[in-house]
Amino acid sequence: MSAPTDQGGLRARKKQRTRAALIDAGLDLFLAHGYEATTIDEIAAAVEVSPRTFFRYFASKEDIALAKGAEFDELMLDALAARPAAEPPLDALRHAVLEMLRAAATDSGVQRFLSTQHLITKTPALLAGNLRRAAGTEERLTAEIAKRQRLDPAEDMRPRVLVGAVCSALRIGLEATCADPSRELDRMVELVAQAIGLATAGIPQRWGEDPHRW
Known part of the structure; x- marks a missing residue:
């Protein structure tokens, strides 16, 4: 049988x-x-x-170029969903992003991971598809943060703003890593964490009841 x-x-x-x-x-x-x-x-x-x-x-060679990014997005989404329910949203999202980076580097190697990101951002034919993929991932991250906070993202912009800030910081941190001669895993994590810290400075761990302020 x-x-x-x-x-x-x-x-x-x-x-x-x-x-x-x-x-x-x-x-x-x-x-x-x-x-x-x-x-x-x-x-x-x-x-x-x-x-x-x-x-x-x-369906196309574009799907090949973007496939790893889609896999890493799923790692990040799974990591966020697995964070403790009581963890503040910024901490949960930061941990999920850094966990994804470590997993991505383990899977592909830092050099290959960064080279692939550079290829996508410097190739017009890939950039639009990558932006569509990233936008879809941000929507799903926003929905998860909103669920954790018991908020309606259509009425409260804070989950979307937080996700947008962290994802922009991720991109900037990776760009900084590409320019760093060492291109080591610990350095990549350090630079992305630093960028997230700068992008989210002033956002408190716990949010208030007013959807118009943190």
């Missing part, structure tokens, strides 16, 4: 390995030759699959 389940598990693992291999091959080619110069046929060939197989996993 266990054979069908085992076969299903094997198929799922094989599909996951193929998907991960396509992402890794695509990023390698993008970073080596540029996004525009890289073709889907080249990505498929690097993994020894057909272009038809490629399209079973991804």
